Amino acid sequence: MQGRNSNILTSSDKIESFRAKLELWISLATNVTTCTLALFSGDFERNRKNLIAIMGRKFVVGGNWKMNGDKNQINEIVNNLKKGPLDENVEVIIGVPAVYLAYVKSIVPDSIAVAAQNCWKVPKGAFTGEISPAMLKDVGINWVILGHSERRSIFGEKDELVAEKVAHALESGLKVIACIGETLEEREAGKTEEVVFRQTKALLPAIGDKWANVVLAYEPVWAIGTGKTASPQQAQEVHSSLRNWLSTNASPDVANAVRIQYGGSVTAANCKELAACSDIDGFLVGGASLKPEFVDIINATNKLTECDGTFSSLFRSAGVSVNLQISDESDKPPETSVDTVEASAVVVFPTTKPTTPNTSANTPKIKQAFENVYQYSKGGAEYDRITDAITYFIAVDNRPFYAVEGKRFRHLIKELAPLYKVPCRETIKAKIDKKYDTLSKIVADKLKNVDYFSLTTDIWTETLTNTGYLGLTVHFLQQNELQSVTIGVFELEESHTGEYIGQQLTGILRSWNIDSEKVMAFVADSGANMIKAIRETFGAHKHIPCFAHMINRVAEEAIRKTSGLSDIIEHVRNIVKYVKKRQDMALELKRK
Ligand SMILES: O=C[C@H](O)COP(=O)(O)O
Numbered sequence: 081m082q083g084r085n086s087n088i089l090t091s092s093d094k095i096e097s098f099r100a101k102l103e104l105w106i107s108l109a110t111n112v113t114t115c116t117l118a119l120f121s122g123d124f125e126r127n128r129k130n131l132i133a134i135m136g137r138k139f140v141v142g143g144n145w146k147m148n149g150d151k152n153q154i155n156e157i158v159n160n161l162k163k164g165p166l167d168e169n170v171e172v173i174i175g176v177p178a179v180y181l182a183y184v185k186s187i188v189p190d191s192i193a194v195a196a197q198n199c200w201k202v203p204k205g206a207f208t209g210e211i212s213p214a215m216l217k218d219v220g221i222n223w224v225i226l227g228h229s230e231r232r233s234i235f236g237e238k239d240e241l242v243a244e245k246v247a248h249a250l251e252s253g254l255k256v257i258a259c260i261g262e263t264l265e266e267r268e269a270g271k272t273e274e275v276v277f278r279q280t281k282a283l284l285p286a287i288g289d290k291w292a293n294v295v296l297a298y299e300p301v302w303a304i305g306t307g308k309t310a311s312p313q314q315a316q317e318v319h320s321s322l323r324n325w326l327s328t329n330a331s332p333d334v335a336n337a338v339r340i341q342y343g344g345s346v347t348a349a350n351c352k353e354l355a356a357c358s359d360i361d362g363f364l365v366g367g368a369s370l371k372p373e374f375v376d377i378i379n380a381t382n383k384l385t386e387c388d389g390t391f392s393s394l395f396r397s398a399g400v401s402v403n404l405q406i407s408d409e410s411d412k413p414p415e416t417s418v419d420t421v422e423a424s425a426v427v428v429f430p431t432t433k434p435t436t437p438n439t440s441a442n443t444p445k446i447k448q449a450f451e452n453v454y455q456y457s458k459g460g461a462e463y464d465r466i467t468d469a470i471t472y473f474i475a476v477d478n479r480p481f482y483a484v485e486g487k488r489f490r491h492l493i494k495e496l497a498p499l500y501k502v503p504c505r506e507t508i509k510a511k512i513d514k515k516y517d518t519l520s521k522i523v524a525d526k527l528k529n530v531d532y533f534s535l536t537t538d539i540w541t542e543t544l545t546n547t548g549y550l551g552l553t554v555h556f557l558q559q560n561e562l563q564s565v566t567i568g569v570f571e572l573e574e575s576h577t578g579e580y581i582g583q584q585l586t587g588i589l590r591s592w593n594i595d596s597e598k599v600m601a602f603v604a605d606s607g608a609n610m611i612k613a614i615r616e617t618f619g620a621h622k623h624i625p626c627f628a629h630m631i632n633r634v635a636e637e638a639i640r641k642t643s644g645l646s647d648i649i650e651h652v653r654n655i656v657k658y659v660k661k662r663q664d665m666a667l668e669l670k671r672k
Pocket residue numbers: 144228299303304305306307343344345346364365366367368
């Protein structure tokens with residue numbers, strides 16, 4: 081426990097996150113329609129993406145036409161999209177030059193959303209050349225792309241202006257694709273995360289609780305229009321650390337639910353590999369969105385199908401049993417079920433037999449099947465994603481580490497992800513420690529800029545082992561909002577004297593670089609040791625007696641001073657105990 085917080089979220093964090101989660105799920109549920117049906121259709125990769133969609137992240141592909149196109153070209157692009165066919169599990173949004181918005185809206189099918197590429201930060205007024213969210217809504221446009229790197233670099237839009245635009249667009253009922261991304265210079269200087277986090281941080285107050293209406297687009301500037309795509313690893317790395325950052329700075333639910341697109345030279349040739357990354361939830365496509373290949377990019381998550389010899393049932397990680405079918409036999413559904421395979425073996429297809437024939441059009445290539453295995457092996461994107469989710473479950477739900485070694489837990493995971501091997505408790509423990517280190521650095525960074533704190537502390541004894549613990553929570557204002565962070569839950573190794581408690585409290589504050597001078601008030605119980613600790617270490621006037629504790633004391637004192645009352649209470653207790661033990665009496669009482 082020393083130096084590790086079992087749960088850094090406070091109860092107000094949890095209430096807020098629950099509320100946000102409800103809103104997100106309600107809105108996301110409306111995005112998820114047919115993918116439930118497709119879940120068991122037999123295509124592993126597609127199932128995975130569909131599962132993510134059901135869990136709340138529907139794949140979303142945007143086309144940003146930029147300042148391109150005339151009516152002829154627009155008609156061609158739209159006809160091509162109409163022809164498709166487009167994967168109906170993917171949300172499609174096309175970003176159109178302002179002057180053509182109404183025209184495009186009038187010719188595209190309703191299943192394709194239309195976005196503006198910019199809008200101003202107020203509803204109307206003397207802003208020559210600008211358009212407002214209200215105007216966009218008026219002509220039936222529900223989306224806008226904001227903060228694109230071309231707006232930032234060519235038109236000098238800074239983080240603050242982008243945030244103001246995002247805030248006003250969301251307030252006006254528009255949905256926003258908010259773009260972020262680093263320049264080549266910034267990447268080479270090792271500042272990718274710093275830049276991406278800074279740009280996203282500026283958006284947090286602007287977005288507030290409207291995350292359900294926001295898609296983030298990570299677009300490394302060096303990859304835009306240059307033909308240099310970020311490799312799937314490079315993109316996944318940024319997406320995943322952005323999600324971690326959001327987990328701490330927005331909320332874990334926002335981090336899990338928000339869709340993060342990748343943008344930068346996406347083409348039909350590279351989209352599938354990018355789409356296979358677990359934290360890439362779609363694309364924002366520039367040049368290629370003007371071409372017929374845009375259809376293939378939209379379908380990136382379900383075109384794993386062309387086949388020259390179909391991979392049928394199973395192979396094992398040690399390469400023991402590989403069963404290949406030639407495509408002319410491929411209309412037979414796979415025979416194998418999880419039951420036929422040993423615990424360590426891997427199964428490529430779900431146990432449910434596909435309801436449609438297993439034709440060459442819906443079975444993955446051999447290469448793809450091997451890629452699936454790599455994805456689920458240590459170091460693979462799927463391995464990392466599932467291990468992170470297990471770590472999150474153990475840490476936040478306060479589950480014991482040995483839970484990951486439980487038979488039924490392993491069975492559950494095997495049913496959900498047959499290719500994944502659950503790590504041992506030591507691995508999960510090490511991951512939680514690592515997570516703690518990362519999170520505590522972020523929290524320490526946040527605390528550095530706070531001028532005044534109030535603190536709450538308490539000591540309690542865990543009765544099973546008779547061990548005493550000291551908890552310390554800091555409270556502070558940030559942008560006029562009250563924030564609370566539990567910065568320590570420490571085991572007390574000596575007798576709880578005022579001096580010892582004082583040393584522990586200053587020690588914890590020191591480890592977080594919090595200057596005692598910044599502590600304005602200290603809420604704690606009125607035990608003599610606690611009062612001594614606070615008064616002597618922080619100053620006599622800083623101790624504020626805990627109100628709940630005071631009420632408790634008042635009640636205790638009143639009972640003590642009222643003659644005969646404690647005897648009556650003791651009698652009542654005994655009667656209750658007696659009745660509880662006698663089942664017939666307890667039942668009789670319940671009946672009355
Ligand atoms: O908004 C789209 C991006 O700027 C990507 O453009 P690109 O696909 O032409 O590189």
